[in-house]
Amino acid sequence: MAIENKPVSNDIIFQAIMGSFKKLNPLSMIKNPVMFVVEVGTFITLILSIKPDIFGVSAVGRGYNIAVFLVLLFTVLFANFAEAIAEGRGKAQADTLRKTKSETMAKMRQKDGSYKEVPSTSLRKGDIVRVDTGEIIPSDGEIIEGLASIDESAITGESAPVIKEAGGDFSSVTGGTRVVSDYIIVKIQTDPGESFIDRMISLVEGAARQKTPNEIALTTLLAVLTLVFLVVIMTLVPIAGYLKVTLDVATLIALLVCLIPTTIGGLLSAIGIAGMNRVTQFNVLAMSGKAVEAAGDIDTMILDKTGTITFGNRMASEFIPVTNVLEKEVTLASLKASVKDETPEGRSVVELARKLEVNWDEKEYDGAEIIEFTAETRMSGLNLKDGTEIRKGAVDAIKKYVTAKGGSIPADLEEKANAVAKAGGTPLAVAINDKVYGIIYLKDTVKPGLKERFDELRAMGIKTVMCTGDNPLTAATIAKEAGVDEFIAEAKPEDKIEAIKKEQAEGKLVAMTGDGTNDAPALAQADVGLAMNSGTMAAKEAANMIDLDSDPTKLLSVIAIGKQLLITRGALTTFSISNDIAKYFAIIPALFITAIPQLQFLNVMGLASPKSAILSALIFNAIIIPLLIPVAMKGAKYKAMDANRLLSRNLLIYGLGGVVVPFIGIKIIDMIVSALHLV
Ligand SMILES: Nc1ncnc2c1ncn2[C@@H]1O[C@H](COP(=O)(O)OP(=O)(O)OP(=O)(O)O)[C@@H](O)[C@H]1O
Numbered sequence: 001m002a003i004e005n006k007p008v009s010n011d012i013i014f015q016a017i018m019g020s021f022k023k024l025n026p027l028s029m030i031k032n033p034v035m036f037v038v039e040v041g042t043f044i045t046l047i048l049s050i051k052p053d054i055f056g057v058s059a060v061g062r063g064y065n066i067a068v069f070l071v072l073l074f075t076v077l078f079a080n081f082a083e084a085i086a087e088g089r090g091k092a093q094a095d096t097l098r099k100t101k102s103e104t105m106a107k108m109r110q111k112d113g114s115y116k117e118v119p120s121t122s123l124r125k126g127d128i129v130r131v132d133t134g135e136i137i138p139s140d141g142e143i144i145e146g147l148a149s150i151d152e153s154a155i156t157g158e159s160a161p162v163i164k165e166a167g168g169d170f171s172s173v174t175g176g177t178r179v180v181s182d183y184i185i186v187k188i189q190t191d192p193g194e195s196f197i198d199r200m201i202s203l204v205e206g207a208a209r210q211k212t213p214n215e216i217a218l219t220t221l222l223a224v225l226t227l228v229f230l231v232v233i234m235t236l237v238p239i240a241g242y243l244k245v246t247l248d249v250a251t252l253i254a255l256l257v258c259l260i261p262t263t264i265g266g267l268l269s270a271i272g273i274a275g276m277n278r279v280t281q282f283n284v285l286a287m288s289g290k291a292v293e294a295a296g297d298i299d300t301m302i303l304d305k306t307g308t309i310t311f312g313n314r315m316a317s318e319f320i321p322v323t324n325v326l327e328k329e330v331t332l333a334s335l336k337a338s339v340k341d342e343t344p345e346g347r348s349v350v351e352l353a354r355k356l357e358v359n360w361d362e363k364e365y366d367g368a369e370i371i372e373f374t375a376e377t378r379m380s381g382l383n384l385k386d387g388t389e390i391r392k393g394a395v396d397a398i399k400k401y402v403t404a405k406g407g408s409i410p411a412d413l414e415e416k417a418n419a420v421a422k423a424g425g426t427p428l429a430v431a432i433n434d435k436v437y438g439i440i441y442l443k444d445t446v447k448p449g450l451k452e453r454f455d456e457l458r459a460m461g462i463k464t465v466m467c468t469g470d471n472p473l474t475a476a477t478i479a480k481e482a483g484v485d486e487f488i489a490e491a492k493p494e495d496k497i498e499a500i501k502k503e504q505a506e507g508k509l510v511a512m513t514g515d516g517t518n519d520a521p522a523l524a525q526a527d528v529g530l531a532m533n534s535g536t537m538a539a540k541e542a543a544n545m546i547d548l549d550s551d552p553t554k555l556l557s558v559i560a561i562g563k564q565l566l567i568t569r570g571a572l573t574t575f576s577i578s579n580d581i582a583k584y585f586a587i588i589p590a591l592f593i594t595a596i597p598q599l600q601f602l603n604v605m606g607l608a609s610p611k612s613a614i615l616s617a618l619i620f621n622a623i624i625i626p627l628l629i630p631v632a633m634k635g636a637k638y639k640a641m642d643a644n645r646l647l648s649r650n651l652l653i654y655g656l657g658g659v660v661v662p663f664i665g666i667k668i669i670d671m672i673v674s675a676l677h678l679v
């Protein structure tokens with residue numbers, strides 16, 4: 001499996017430790033204003049450790065300065081470590097992927113039609129290659145000829161081979177996957193360095209990671225808080241002077257660091273990276289953290305039917321004649337309408353007709369005009385040289401077509417089409433000129449386990465809408481079987497976009513899942529566009545997430561991760577800020593107690609000495625960061641419950657916990673520090 005949930009190895013930890021030091025570079029540190037302030041403080045206390053009197057006569061000794069310096073240094077290192085360890089996971093995954101990207105040779109078609117061996121790295125968009133059994137597909141592309149079973153385990157981890165074929169929604173192939181039977185001719189669709197695996201590598205590695213709007217807002221808030229506390233500390237100096245308490249520079253810095261939100265400041269980026277990692281562990285590639293966060297707030301989910309809710313291998317299973325037409329006649333008409341239809345549906349019609357031993361003389365369709373299937377017309381067929389027009393397509397489309405030609409609609413067409421539709425199949429009507437011959441029954445299967453998962457979505461208050469080009473009856477049957485809330489039938493690509501825009505206009509966040517080229521615009525329009533990996537290149541490029549397992553309900557997991565990401569960030573911010581306030585009350589009394597003995601009643605903590613109080617608070621402030629790394633990495637506990645209840649629960653745990661924990665922690669550390677006579 002390419003992407004897996006390995007435990008953090010010693011190697012990752014070692015790399016993360018090295019990374020913690022590398023990240024001390026102030027240029028990279030400045031992106032995190034809170035930790036940058038701590039780093040500046042670390043630098044100043046380093047100078048004080050060397051020359052304690054540099055800012056005037058100091059009452060504290062070198063040892064105290066050194067102690068503050070060391071604790072501050074570790075605070076910065078711990079924060080860096082949190083980020084580095086979160087990144088480490090992705091780096092390890094990227095390394096595994098790089099191994100699958102070994103250079104291969106490709107057979108590239110030359111101008112004269114012959115094939116020449118070239119290195120896969122030299123292939124450009126538009127080149128045509130042939131891939132035979134056992135060979136690795138050299139780059140991403142679209143099959144233009146042939147049908148093959150392909151082992152995609154290198155990217156999906158799924159060992160069962162998948163069938164890929166020219167035409168239709170299953171024609172895209174990915175570089176690095178292997179042909180296990182037959183051969184295919186592929187038109188390359190990416191230039192070197194831009195392939196799917198390349199994108200996967202840079203994604204899991206976090207190279208393309210950008211702060212989400214949410215993260216930027218929080219970073220700004222934390223920077224403002226830091227500034228406020230800087231002012232608070234400054235005003236402390238004249239107050240202390242008035243009270244004849246001397247506050248050393250090292251003490252002021254220590255106080256400042258205790259007060260500014262270092263806990264969340266240190267963990268913020270790790271939370272984001274880990275959230276993205278969790279998405280990848282579900283075999284979903286998210287192009288941006290923004291998409292994952294949007295998933296956490298989704299109100300409506302729109303799904304394409306064929307290939308998303310169903311497996312999408314719509315196969316002809318029966319030819320049904322209308323009255324006064326023989327079965328043989330409708331079979332022949334269907335064959336005629338499909339001999340040049342390269343879609344999987346078209347080929348399955350030809351296959352079934354040939355199995356029923358109906359054949360058509362090739363000479364008859366010499367020079368015929370091919371009418372290719374489009375999602376717009378929902379028809380396909382041939383215009384013969386003698387003027388005969390043969391069509392098959394969605395029943396309503398064929399009806400319109402025949403009526404326009406002055407033909408009449410057989411009385412039992414509707415009934416026969418409905419019977420197929422009610423069984424969940426797709427009926428295609430077949431006509432030659434103005435005469436309708438009958439129905440082709442296309443069968444498809446609903447993917448298992450959807451109903452339960454759609455029920456879960458409903459419980460979370462998310463509405464599911466199936467949007468299909470198919471007729472209303474088929475749509476109704478499949479909608480019922482899959483358990484979606486609503487459906488839109490006979491939808492053209494622009495109708496899918498309209499459906500999304502309508503929801504968005506009501507202020508809702510919309511997710512769309514799809515697999516076809518006709519879904520691409522809708523995937524791009526949606527706030528969260530999840531493409532099936534089985535789908536076309538266009539769909540995968542338009543989407544901001546790709547599910548490697550082609551499971552539309554995977555969005556449920558992404559929604560959970562998105563929600564958890566927002567909750568984790570909120571919870572740790574609450575904890576961090578209430579923690580800092582508690583620290584303030586723990587150490588201020590200790591500082592002023594010698595000057596104002598009346599304050600003794602405030603000194604509920606009974607800390608040993610002002611110096612030990614400061615140092616203990618600072619040590620607590622540092623070690624809380626690594627202690628919370630597991631929460632940042634795994635995410636805060638998340639249950640599918642009402643948002644308000646979840647919020648009050650978190651406020652209770654992280655807000656109250658944030659107030660209480662420092663009192664206990666600082667007291668314990670103070671006892672150790674004073675017992676060891678550290679200061
Ligand atoms: N090869 C074909 N020739 C003629 N008509 C077809 C062909 N394939 C599909 N159709 C008809 O066109 C309709 C639209 O097909 P399309 O694959 O575009 O559906 P869609 O909009 O992607 O919706 P979904 O994938 O959800 O079913 C089908 O329901 C069917 O009636």
Ligand SMILES: [K+]
Nearest residue numbers: 257258260262
């Ligand atoms: K702090």
Ligand SMILES: [Mg+2]
Nearest residue numbers: 304306307516
């Ligand atoms: Mg489709």
